[in-house]
Amino acid sequence: KQEVTQIPAALSVPEGENLVLNCSFTDSAIYNLQWFRQDPGKGLTSLLLIQSSQREQTSGRLNASLDKSSGRSTLYIAASQPGDSATYLCAVRRAGNNRKLIWGLGTSLAVNP
């Protein structure tokens, strides 16, 4: 059974720091993995989608990596800003016939000025 874990649950950093958010999954048979951002009381915004054949994806100050063999993905945020404060969720899509999305509970990030 696929389980997705995000540690830590909450993180507080000063502005300007480079930081890494972690997403672990128990079954390496995945189709793709997606990182989302959720602002309080709002919808989810897709950040990066990594297919199972890819190792990483980049968008601006964000870089997501995928290591299927170790069951890990990391979201790297460079030069963090207060506007990056949000909850970051990862979702793993299973491979095979049942390509269900399995969600982590998220990491709540606070970037302090």
Add this chain to the structure above:
Amino acid sequence: EAQVTQNPRYLITVTGKKLTVTCSQNMNHEYMSWYRQDPGLGLRQIYYSMNVEVTDKGDVPEGYKVSRKEKRNFPLILESPSPNQTSLYFCASSLSFGRYGYTFGSGTRLTVV
């Protein structure tokens, strides 16, 4: 602008009074899905639709109905709402099931008293 539109954003209702939450997307996406988000439980899928007239249950379908008569619309119906359906609801769409990322609506915060 490509988007998923949900209405209403906020709704307070009484137990047993039928309600519908609408969801519409303008991206010609085949796949649409409804989620609910609860503290500590994360995102859980209610129903999904692979295409027009094709719907199926997710993880927590009890007490909900959906329909997909047109490609762009995927309403969520609560025939007899109960307090345990108080939650934050999200509609999401994707070009097709599996390979592509999701676009989410802004959410509907439902309170059933």
